[in-house]
């Protein structure tokens with residue numbers, strides 16, 4: 001289970017609870033952490049695959 005720290009008392013609490021068991025304060029919902037953008041990664045990966053395929057086709061067409 002993932003943990004985070006309570007913004008009120010700074011103790012570690014579970015990610016999915018709404019009220020801190022240590023200080024009984026309501027915990028605000030989690031902000032959306034800026035994770036690595038999967039779309040951008042997919043575009044890069046697709047470009048890489050197309051490049052490899054194009055390279056293979058050009059290698060085979062030479063012979």
Ligand SMILES: [Zn+2]
Nearest residue numbers: 006009020023
């Ligand atoms: Zn707390």
